[in-house]
Amino acid sequence: MISYLPGTTIEIELSDGQAACLMLDNIFLGGGLVLSQVAQLTGLEQYVIQNWIKRGFLSPPQKKLYSKDQFCRIVTINMLRDSLRLDEICGLISFVNGRLDDDSDNLLSDSELYYYYIRLLANTLRGDSVSTASDKVLEGFTERMPGARKRVASVLEIMYNAHSASVFRKRAEMMIGQINNQ
Secondary structure: OEEEOOOOOOEEEOOOHHHHHHHHHHHOOOOOEOHHHHHHHHOOOHHHHHHHHHOOOOOOOEOOEEOHHHHHHHHHHHHHOOOOOHHHHHHHHHHHHOOOOOHHHOOOOHHHHHHHHHHHHHHHHOOOOHHHHHHHHOOOOOOOOOOHHHHHHHHHHHHHHHHHHHHHHHHHHHHHHHHHOO
């Protein structure tokens, strides 16, 4: 099933979570992305991304280049913003990463969180329950502090539910549009 990588305009086979992660890794082989590239890959207006930086949701780019972690933070926010308020999304990210402007207190990087989510989503598409999928993707997760695995699992489940709500809402709106056009 071809779909879009959540929070992006990138078409991909979502049931292969590993391939999705490898594709993102390949995008960043040459270094970072400039703002126009990030905007194109996320479908966001450039001013929205710049506003998120001003509001402290993510750190500013280095030498005008966005890192893979910054991109994944943007994508995560974009993926969840149809069903959660921005302050809720930031609270969710802070739950596993502490201060949004300080990477030293992170339980995992933004790209790791997003990659875990993509793998969880792929496993649920193959029929696993969210908790089974979470257990699978977090197998081998090294806790940087006691309870970290449980925190990450909770965040992944919230992300799954919020993202699913957004997908279902969009599907319902499309169906309503079809009814109205009959």
